[in-house]
Amino acid sequence: MNTGIQDTGINATSISLFIIILLTVILIRVITSRLLSSLSERGSISGNVRDISIRIIDIVLVVILISTAVMLFIPQYWGILTIFGLLGLVALVLFIHPLISYISMIILQMELPLKNRYYEILMPGIKKPLTGKILKITSRNTVVQDIHGVEHYIPNIQLIRAIFKPLPPQLTLRVVVDLPGEGNNMNYLSELDKQITEKLEEYRHPGFKDMRKIVLAKVSNSRLEYLVTLYPVQATIRDEDVRKAMIELVSTLSKTLDGKVSGINVMID
Secondary structure, three states: OHHHHHHOOOOHHHHHHHHHHHHHHHHHHHHHHHHHHHHHHOOOOOHHHHHHHHHHHHHHHHHHHHHHHHHHHOHHHHHHHHHHHHHHHHHHHHHHHHHHHHHHHHHHHHOHHHEOOEEEEEOOOOOOOEEEEEEEEOOOEEEEEEOOOOEEEEEHHHHOOOEEEEOOOOEEEEEEEEOOOOOOOHHHHHHHHHHHHHHHHHOOOOOEEEEEEEEEEEEOOOEEEEEEEEEEOOOOOOHHHHHHHHHHHHHHHHHHOOOOOOEEEEEEO
């Protein structure tokens, strides 16, 4: 009986060695996962690269464990198992990206409220959020259309990790009013701000709703800056409407502030 057990390779030394290798594999997995997560949070690598790297590491570690177990306990099958293991590893590496993309597409499509609504999309590794409407979801990419009608193709693997903040469609304009001289007092600036704010609130354009958001973003003796958020009637607006709104704002303010300011500029923020 003892001879039979020894022939199979199962003994205390083999079991101890396998346990040591198992603990080492677990330690490697934890360290590499935390390292890749840290790099992704700092923006050094994308979330897509991190996920794929972790999966490849998992596959390699599992193959190592299986191979070690075969070599220690059933060495007569070592050669055959090695060949199948290598073939399986190659197949997984080749198809892991399409598989993850497909799974991500299914998850995104299950989120029915996402389609045809506006969101501020915060993606890992990208500082500036993307504001737009999700048009369609394919097996690899999701099409997001911004306020100007530009379509952005975002990989599903990247979008599945994003944060979605519901937003109405909007256009933010920065209105800069340059003041003559440097000796403008507080009363003068306050009166000027009141006139500018009133005109901005009174402004109407058929392509935008009546509601708007006006924020005084910067004040100095030589300049006043405003952020004017307009909400279009439709989901998207034409570039022609944007240009017309900017020109009309400059014209309206110029008539009201004639002789009081040295310049008025309107730009998309």
